[in-house]
Amino acid sequence: MRRNGTILTILAAGALTFAACASPKGNPVLRSERLAVGSAEVLAEIARTPEEREKGLMFRKDLPDGKGMLFVFEVDERLAFWMKNTLVPLSIAYISSDGTIREILDMEPRSLAPVPSQFSVRYALEVPRGWFGRAGVRVGDRVVLPDSVRSR
Numbered sequence: 753m754r755r756n757g758t759i760l761t762i763l764a765a766g767a768l769t770f771a772a773c774a775s776p777k778g779n780p781v782l783r784s785e786r787l788a789v790g791s792a793e794v795l796a797e798i799a800r801t802p803e804e805r806e807k808g809l810m811f812r813k814d815l816p817d818g819k820g821m822l823f824v825f826e827v828d829e830r831l832a833f834w835m836k837n838t839l840v841p842l843s844i845a846y847i848s849s850d851g852t853i854r855e856i857l858d859m860e861p862r863s864l865a866p867v868p869s870q871f872s873v874r875y876a877l878e879v880p881r882g883w884f885g886r887a888g889v890r891v892g893d894r895v896v897l898p899d900s901v902r903s904r
Contacts, residue, residue: 779807779809779810779811779812781797782797782798782799782804782821783797783798784796784797784798785798785822785898785900785901787822787877787895787896787897787898787901788894788895788896789845789853789877789884789887789889789893789895790853790887790888790889790890790893790894790895791887791888791889791893792887792888792889793818794818794819794820794877794879794883795818795819795820796819796820796821796822796877797819797820797821797822798821798822798824798901799821799822799823799824800824805823805825808821808823808833808838808878809821809838809840809842809878810836810837810838811837811838811839812838812839812840813839813840814840815840815842815879815880816880817879817880817883817886817887818883819879819880820877820878820879820880820883821877821878822875822876822877822901823875823876823877823878824874824875824901824902825873825874825875825876827874828848828849828872828873828874829872829873830868830869830870830871830872830873831846831868831869831873831876832866832867832868832869833859833866833867833876833878834859834863834864834865834866834867835859835860835861835862835863835864835867836862836863836864837862838859838861838862839861839862840861840880840881841858841859841860841861841880841881842858842859842861842878842879842880842881843856843857843858843859843878843879843880843881843882843883843884844856844857844858844859844867844876844877844878845876845877845879845884845889845895846869846870846871846873846875846876847873847874847875847876847877847895848871848872848873848874848875849873849874849875850894851875851894851895851896851897852892852893852894852895853889853890853891853892853893853894853895854869854870854871854873854891855869855870855871855891856884856889856890856891858881858882859878859881875895875897877895
């Protein structure tokens with residue numbers, strides 16, 4: 753009987769090791785907030801720290817419509833994003849400090865080419881490619897940012 757218990761323990765440890773290896777390379781899901789984006793809504797993970805912003809949506813295998821990631825910066829600046837280790841096609845909205853969408857651009861999976869903003873902005877919102885168009889969201893629309901999300 754002890755032998756069977758040892759085998760079960762080894763199998764359980766192996767399963768835990770496999771599950772850890774199957775995770776998105778230390779890229780956990782971040783705290784999320786519902787954001788009104790124009791007339792649509794998105795459940796966005798909030799990337800606030802440099803480490804969270806650097807990892808972004810890397811290694812994620814899918815991103816369903818209605819979900820995304822909001823990158824929060826401390827000051828207005830011209831931003832540039834790339835898609836290193838990002839497996840899903842995305843669209844990005846560059847958003848001013850008052851919540852106005854200034855630009856919407858598409859990005860290619862795994863591309864190292866920078867996708868720069870033309871304006872100084874405070875936020876960037878990544879969603880599945882084409883979601884903004886499918887949701888009827890356009891440049892000039894507003895994103896309502898809860899106080900818990902606004903940069904300090």
